[in-house]
Amino acid sequence: MNKVLHHLHRAVECDPRFADAYVSLAREYKKEKDPSYYTKFIKKAISIDKKQIRELEKQQVDYAGQNLFGLVRKVFFLELEQKRHLSNLLIELGNFHFENGKIKRAQRIFEDAEMVDPLNADVYYYFGLVYLKRQKYKNAHRSFIHCVERDIHHAGANLELGKHFQRTKDYHLAEVHFFCALETYPYEPVIHILICKLCIKTNDLDSAKHHYESALSMDASSKNRKLENILNI
Template identity: 25%
Template sequence: MKNIVLLLMIPFFMVSCEEKDELDIANKHYNDGEYQKAIQFYNKHLEMKPADEIAIYNRGRAYEELGQYEKAVNNFLKVIEIDPRNIGAYLSYGKHFYRQKDYENAAFQFEKAYKLNTNSTKSATLLARAYHKAGKVEEAMEYYNIAINNDKDNAEAYLYRGALKVHLNQSGACNDMQMAKNIGYEGAEELYNKYCN
C-alpha cells in the first residue's frame, strides 16, 4: 500500500519541480537580459499555474524591457486583478502612464502604491516626480520631503527637490543638489555646476 501511495505522489512532485524549474529558468533569462526566452518560460510556467502573480508580473516586466508596452500593461492589470495590494504592479502601471507623459494618471497609480505602504521611498519618489511633471509643485515638494524622510540616501529625491527649489526660487536648492552629487546620482554634478557655481 505504501508503494502505491509513493508511486501516485511521484507525478505530483515531478510537476511541482518542473513548475519551479521553469520559473527559475525564466527568472534567470530575465536577469541575463534574455527577455524573449524569459517570456517563453513564464508562459510555460503559467500554463500550470495561471494565477501566479509573480510570474505574471515578471512576464510583464520582460515585455516592458522589449518595448511591448501594451502586453506589459495587460500583465500588470492582471496582477492587480489577482492581488489589488500588489505595489509593484501599480508602480509599473504608473510608469506606463509616465512614459506617455500622462502625469495625472501616473500620479494616480503611484499614489495607490504609496497608500499601500507609506514607508515606500520608491512610491513617494515616483509620486513626487509625477506631480512635479504635472506642475503640482506643492504636492511634488510634499512627496520629495516624504521620500527623503523615508530614506536619507535618496539621491533622486534630493536632486529633483533641488531642481524644484530652483524653479520656485527657494533656498536650499544647492544643498539638495550637493547631497545628490555626494551620493553619486547621475546628472547631479551637471545640475549643481549649472545652478550653484
C-alpha cells in the same frame, strides 16, 4: 550551458513543482539575453502558482465542510501569500514586455496581476508607467495615487507624483512625495538631485545646496555644472 543554468535545471528536475526554481532559471536566461527561455520558464512558474492557488481554495472548502475553521484560516492566509507571489511574477513578466515596447501585452498582464491581488501596490505603479507611455496623464496620476494608497513608501510612485506636482507648481505636495521616496531610499542620489531642483524653484538655496552635495557624496557622476552655477559652488 553555464554552471548556474546546469544546477537550476537539475533543481527543477528534482522538484517540478518548485516555482521559484523556474523563476531563478528564467532570470538566469534573461541575463544570458535569451528572451524566449526567459518567458518560457517565468510562464511555467506562473502556471505552478495558479495550480497551487486552486489546490488551496479546494482545501479551504474541504476543511470548512469538516468544521475545521482553524485550518480554513491557516490555508486562507497561505492562499493570500501565494496570490501575492503570482501577482509579482505577472508584474515581472509584464515589465519585461513593457521594456521591450510591447505595451498592450504588458497592460493585459498587469490587469491579470491586479485581478489576482488588487492590494499589490506595484500593479498600480506599472499601470501608471503604461499610461505615461500613452500620454494619458490623468490616468497615470490616478494610478500612482492608487499605488501610494496601498504603500505610502513606494519610492517609484512617490517620485512620479513629486514630478507631477512640481510641473503643476504645487511645490508643497511635490516636496511631500519626494521626501517619502527619500525615506525609502535615503542614499539614492537621483532623489537628492530632484529635491535640489525643487528647492531651487522655491528659492531655498541652502537646502538645495545640501541635497546637491549629498548626491555628489554618494555618486560623483551626479556632478552638474548648471546646478553648481545656480548654487554658486
